[in-house]
Amino acid sequence: MNWWKLLSALSVALLAFVAAGALVGLVQVALGNVAALAVLALLVVVVLALSKAGTGPTRELSNPYWG
Numbered sequence: 511m512n513w514w515k516l517l518s519a520l521s522v523a524l525l526a527f528v529a530a531g532a533l534v535g536l537v538q539v540a541l542g543n544v545a546a547l548a549v550l551a552l553l554v555v556v557v558l559a560l561s562k563a564g565t566g567p568t569r570e571l572s573n574p575y576w577g
Contacts (some may be wrong), residue, residue, distance in 0.1 A: 536546040 540550045
């Protein structure tokens with residue numbers, strides 16, 4: 511029996527459970543503190559801006575001859 515697949519599935523499920531619990535705890539703390547809520551909002555804006563900036567083509571690779 512290939513038990514590595516079962517072990518990896520359990521590991522992913524445990525990681526998702528811990529991450530969801532940490533996120534719930536973070537939201538509970540942030541809702542009780544205005545400064546923490548502001549930092550969390552700023553962090554979300556920075557992550558979204560960086561992900562948007564990383565999706566465009568770079569100028570070094572933009573060459574009309576490469577298609």
